[in-house]
Amino acid sequence: MAKSIDVSDLNIYYGDFxxxxxxxxPVAARSVTAFxxxxxxxxxxxxxxxxxxxEVIRGARVDGKVLxxxxxxxxDDMDPVNVRRMIGMVFQRPNPFPTMSIAExxxxxxxxxxxxxxxxxxxxxxxxxxxxxxxxxxxxxxxxRPGSGLSGGQQQRLCIARAIATQPEIxxxxxxxxxxxxxxxxxxxxxxHELKKDYTIVIVTHNMQQAARVSDTTAFFNLAGVGQPGxxxxxxxxxxxxxxxxxxxxxxxxxxxxG
Amino acid sequence: xxxxLQPTSPPTPSPEIAKSLRGRSLxxxxxxxxxxxxxxxxxxxxxxxxxxxxxxVAWLVAAIVPLWSMFVEGRRKATxxxxxxxxxxxxxxxxFPLGSILTTVVTRGAPVLSSDFFTYSMRNVLGxxxxxxxxxxGTLLITAAxxxxxxxxxxxTAIYLIEYGEGKRLARWIRFLxxxxxxxxxxxxxxxxxxxxxxxFGPGVRMGVGGAVALSVLMIPVVVRSCEEMLKxxxxxxxxxxxxxxxxxxxxxxxxxxxxxxxxxVTGVTLAVARVIGExxxxxxxxxxTDSVNFNLFDGRxxxxxxxxxxSIITPGVPPGPSIERxxxxxxxxxxxxxxxxxxxxxxxxxxxxxxxx
Amino acid sequence: xxxxxxTARKRSTPTRPGDRIFRGTSxxxxxxxxxxxxxxxxxxxxxxxxxxxxxxDEVKHGxxxxxxxxxxxxxxxxxxxxxxxxxxxxxxxxxxYISHYAPRRLASTLGYIIDLLAAVPSVVYGVWGISFLAxxxxxxYSWLERTLGFIPLFAGPPSATGRTILTASIVLxxxxxxxxxxxxxxxxxxxxxxxxxxxxALGATxxxxxxxAIFPYARSGIISASxxxxxxxxxxxxxxxxxLSASGVITFNxxxxxxxSTIAANIALTFNEATGLTVNALIASxxxxxxxxxxxxxxxxxxxxxxxxxxxxx
Ligand SMILES: Nc1ncnc2c1ncn2[C@@H]1O[C@H](COP(=O)(O)OP(=O)(O)O)[C@@H](O)[C@H]1O
Ligand SMILES: [Mg+2]
Numbered sequence: 001m002a003k004s005i006d007v008s009d010l011n012i013y014y015g016d017f018x019x020x021x022x023x024x025x026p027v028a029a030r031s032v033t034a035f036x037x038x039x040x041x042x043x044x045x046x047x048x049x050x051x052x053x054x055e056v057i058r059g060a061r062v063d064g065k066v067l068x069x070x071x072x073x074x075x076d077d078m079d080p081v082n083v084r085r086m087i088g089m090v091f092q093r094p095n096p097f098p099t100m101s102i103a104e105x106x107x108x109x110x111x112x113x114x115x116x117x118x119x120x121x122x123x124x125x126x127x128x129x130x131x132x133x134x135x136x137x138x139x140x141x142x143x144x145r146p147g148s149g150l151s152g153g154q155q156q157r158l159c160i161a162r163a164i165a166t167q168p169e170i171x172x173x174x175x176x177x178x179x180x181x182x183x184x185x186x187x188x189x190x191x192x193h194e195l196k197k198d199y200t201i202v203i204v205t206h207n208m209q210q211a212a213r214v215s216d217t218t219a220f221f222n223l224a225g226v227g228q229p230g231x232x233x234x235x236x237x238x239x240x241x242x243x244x245x246x247x248x249x250x251x252x253x254x255x256x257x258x259g
Numbered sequence: 260x261x262x263x264l265q266p267t268s269p270p271t272p273s274p275e276i277a278k279s280l281r282g283r284s285l286x287x288x289x290x291x292x293x294x295x296x297x298x299x300x301x302x303x304x305x306x307x308x309x310x311x312x313x314x315x316v317a318w319l320v321a322a323i324v325p326l327w328s329m330f331v332e333g334r335r336k337a338t339x340x341x342x343x344x345x346x347x348x349x350x351x352x353x354x355f356p357l358g359s360i361l362t363t364v365v366t367r368g369a370p371v372l373s374s375d376f377f378t379y380s381m382r383n384v385l386g387x388x389x390x391x392x393x394x395x396x397g398t399l400l401i402t403a404a405x406x407x408x409x410x411x412x413x414x415x416t417a418i419y420l421i422e423y424g425e426g427k428r429l430a431r432w433i434r435f436l437x438x439x440x441x442x443x444x445x446x447x448x449x450x451x452x453x454x455x456x457x458x459x460f461g462p463g464v465r466m467g468v469g470g471a472v473a474l475s476v477l478m479i480p481v482v483v484r485s486c487e488e489m490l491k492x493x494x495x496x497x498x499x500x501x502x503x504x505x506x507x508x509x510x511x512x513x514x515x516x517x518x519x520x521x522x523x524x525v526t527g528v529t530l531a532v533a534r535v536i537g538e539x540x541x542x543x544x545x546x547x548x549t550d551s552v553n554f555n556l557f558d559g560r561x562x563x564x565x566x567x568x569x570x571s572i573i574t575p576g577v578p579p580g581p582s583i584e585r586x587x588x589x590x591x592x593x594x595x596x597x598x599x600x601x602x603x604x605x606x607x608x609x610x611x612x613x614x615x616x617x
Numbered sequence: 618x619x620x621x622x623x624t625a626r627k628r629s630t631p632t633r634p635g636d637r638i639f640r641g642t643s644x645x646x647x648x649x650x651x652x653x654x655x656x657x658x659x660x661x662x663x664x665x666x667x668x669x670x671x672x673x674d675e676v677k678h679g680x681x682x683x684x685x686x687x688x689x690x691x692x693x694x695x696x697x698x699x700x701x702x703x704x705x706x707x708x709x710x711x712x713x714y715i716s717h718y719a720p721r722r723l724a725s726t727l728g729y730i731i732d733l734l735a736a737v738p739s740v741v742y743g744v745w746g747i748s749f750l751a752x753x754x755x756x757x758y759s760w761l762e763r764t765l766g767f768i769p770l771f772a773g774p775p776s777a778t779g780r781t782i783l784t785a786s787i788v789l790x791x792x793x794x795x796x797x798x799x800x801x802x803x804x805x806x807x808x809x810x811x812x813x814x815x816x817x818a819l820g821a822t823x824x825x826x827x828x829x830a831i832f833p834y835a836r837s838g839i840i841s842a843s844x845x846x847x848x849x850x851x852x853x854x855x856x857x858x859x860x861l862s863a864s865g866v867i868t869f870n871x872x873x874x875x876x877x878s879t880i881a882a883n884i885a886l887t888f889n890e891a892t893g894l895t896v897n898a899l900i901a902s903x904x905x906x907x908x909x910x911x912x913x914x915x916x917x918x919x920x921x922x923x924x925x926x927x928x929x930x931x
Contacts, residue, residue, distance in 0.1 A: 079633075357730070
């Protein structure tokens with residue numbers, strides 16, 4: 001089911017402010033692509049433009065093309081709601097719905113859209129998604145407890161389960177581990193390895209080791225200068241990016257000399 | 260208790276240093292003892308057989324503390340203690356009317372309450388007997404109708420302001436108008452309902468639904484304000500989580516935002532009901548008073564508890580006794596309803612706030 | 618460039634029917650508020666103008682509208698201002714007590730108790746005022762006349778029933794007290810802790826800290842809280858209508874049996890017997906009251922807004 005993404009010449013705006021300029025990048029299906037770069041260079045902004053979450057902010061807009069298996073997400077007849085059903089997202093801070101139980105949280109994508117299904121089918125989805133997110137064994141006895149009662153790392157895995165329960169083609173993750181402790185982080189990294197078999201994954205991370213550990217491809221974003229829009233400096237296989245990048249700025253960043 | 264954990268006591272400072280640090284001050288027991296004496300005297304003054312003047316004596320006793328302090332601790336400390344006394348006095352003064360209202364209404368109203376009082380109307384009653392059934396029903400009906408008008412309008416306006424209106428000129432205007440509406444005197448709301456209904460039904464119109472319209476004018480801004488506050492408290496992350504699952508905006512509002520804010524909204528609506536259920540002036544003008552039960556909001560005069568209370572005490576007839584008694588009874592019932600609503604609102608917000616998110 | 622903007626605009630309008638209906642409903646609700654206020658202004662004006670224009674022999678009060686309404690405006694302002702003069706010092710004291718003097722654990726409970734005063738219906742205040750407070754104040758008024766009678770305010774002769782403008786103002790003061798207290802309390806609690814600690818570190822006593830750190834910060838807040846209380850007092854109807862024994866005069870004598878009436882109380886007391894153009898005159902007086910309260914509330918909000926800008930700049 002996983003699909004590839006082709007971004008060409010994408011400019012992203014907040015009102016009149018051009019936040020990200022001229023990004024062109026292919027993302028292969030069933031691979032993990034990591035976005036790295038200093039704060040404020042537009043990684044989150046770019047990630048959110050991949051499932052049209054960018055435009056929920058007032059005045060935000062993009063121009064350019066984002067093709068998913070050849071279909072332009074920003075075509076006039078494209079419904080952003082359907083785009084988001086196809087492309088799931090995990091946020092920086094775990095955000096389970098406080099009014100819902102663990103099971104309801106997993107089923108939120110279906111429930112909130114009032115999709116009817118049989119109880120057995122629902123149970124099935126809950127178990128499958130929680131197993132995929134590596135959370136099943138920890139919560140199987142308390143599926144009807146509130147999701148906000150879990151630890152931070154568990155909550156984040158619950159959010160991943162919620163995102164994959166709707167069976168998206170692509171999974172976007174915005175610094176999914178930055179609010180978590182090292183153990184939860186490594187659990188989620190293992191999980192990303194597992195998920196790669198079925199999904200195309202794009203992950204933003206501030207953690208260089210994490211990018212090296214989990215990704216196949218790495219893309220480095222940077223600001224052209226103070227007050228300038230962020231842009232994609234270079235991208236390539238992770239090994240090459242970390243061993244011998246083409247751009248000196250990439251090398252400097254990866255070696256921790258700035259940012 | 261492990262004594263080994265206790266730090267070794269610091270070296271005692273020389274007596275002179277200790278003295279200059281502490282300064283000369285009142286013994287610590289003094290303000291407390293004098294305060295306790297003063298409170299005791301005041302309580303005897305209020306509840307005891309001696310007389311209210313004892314309360315003033317109690318205050319003078321309390322005033323000993325700053326006076327004494329003046330001689331021992333100097334002017335600055337004395338001023339500070341005097342202000343403490345004044346501020347405390349202010350609080351006690353504020354308690355007097357509340358205590359007085361509660362005790363008079365309860366002591367004079369409670370004997371009136373009986374099952375007859377709740378189940379009889381004033382139809383064909385002269386002198387003793389009769390009850391508030393008609394007024395109670397009228398109050399419930401009119402208030403329910405007012406809530407039925409105000410809650411949808413208020414809630415949807417709040418939804419507009421928070422979910423759709425961000426940064427829009429219309430939203431700024433609506434916020435301003437809600438502020439203006441909050442300040443409308445209740446009698447003016449009554450006049451508005453009258454002026455509106457006169458157009459359709461001619462001069463002298465009295466109608467329960469007019470009361471509901473008038474109360475709505477007072478209730479809508481309260482509902483908008485509290486719902487707006489509650490919707491604001493819903494974290495944006497939850498909205499984004501929902502959008503990212505491919506949920507349309509309106510479903511996100513209905514299924515994520517409103518349930519998360521539900522406890523606060525219920526609390527706010529309950530408080531708004533509590534506020535208008537005791538309103539008299541608008542109902543006096545547009546709903547009027549009748550002696551009989553009237554269940555039809557669209558058919559003529561309708562009695563309500565506040566208006567019934569008002570007329571019972573202002574025009575008691577001869578002999579005035581029974582009517583005035585009924586006024587106290589009705590006032591007590593009204594007070595109980597309002598207090599219960601306030602209490603219920605507190606309970607809702609206490610027990611049903613969303614789990615886990617503080 | 619134009620093509621981008623046109624697609625952007627198209628995107629911002631919801632395409633799903635559910636979204637369109639829901640959004641339309643919200644906007645309609647918001648517009649209802651606009652319509653309601655326009656209606657209040659419009660209908661009061663339509664029904665009020667004939668009352669303003671009526672000649673003295675067409676109305677029960679037998680005077681021109683101006684002669685009719687001026688004493689009422691006077692009474693309204695007098696009662697409200699008196700009430701405020703009584704309530705503000707107490708309210709500030711109570712707010713300060715709750716925010717800075719009372720034990721921390723008790724503070725919110727004490728605040729709740731004061732808030733209960735706001736929950737008491739005005740007709741209950743009226744019943745209490747007429748049958749308890751007024752009677753209780755009769756000896757106080759004769760004492761005031763005996764000892765302070767040389768001041769015109771207390772010239773007397775004291776009312777035998779106690780149902781004077783001063784009694785009405787005391788009831789009003791009790792009613793606006795919780796309004797002012799609640800707002801002042803909020804503001805006092807918002808005083809930056811740094812300022813407070815700075816003052817205490819300079820060796821200030823608690824009172825000096827209040828003067829140095831709290832009051833300068835809270836001044837405009839106290840003013841606007843008082844204005845909101847004033848708005849409330851101006852519009853309060855029933856307590857005044859029940860407590861006050863009014864004869865529609867203009868006088869500063871606070872304790873006698875001839876008292877000015879207020880607009881709201883006058884409407885409540887005479888509306889049910891009024892017919893014809895007298896009703897229109899009463900509605901017109903209501904419009905005058907609406908304008909006065911609007912101006913007061915507006916001034917209060919303006920002060921709040923200015924304060925926001927001010928503290929935002931810091
Ligand atoms: N909601 C917003 N409104 C306006 N500008 C924003 C908003 N969010 C982010 N920006 C701006 O967009 C740029 C990129 O931000 P972001 O994508 O969050 O960076 P990153 O995720 O790489 O740290 C920054 O200059 C930031 O100030
Ligand atoms: Mg980011």
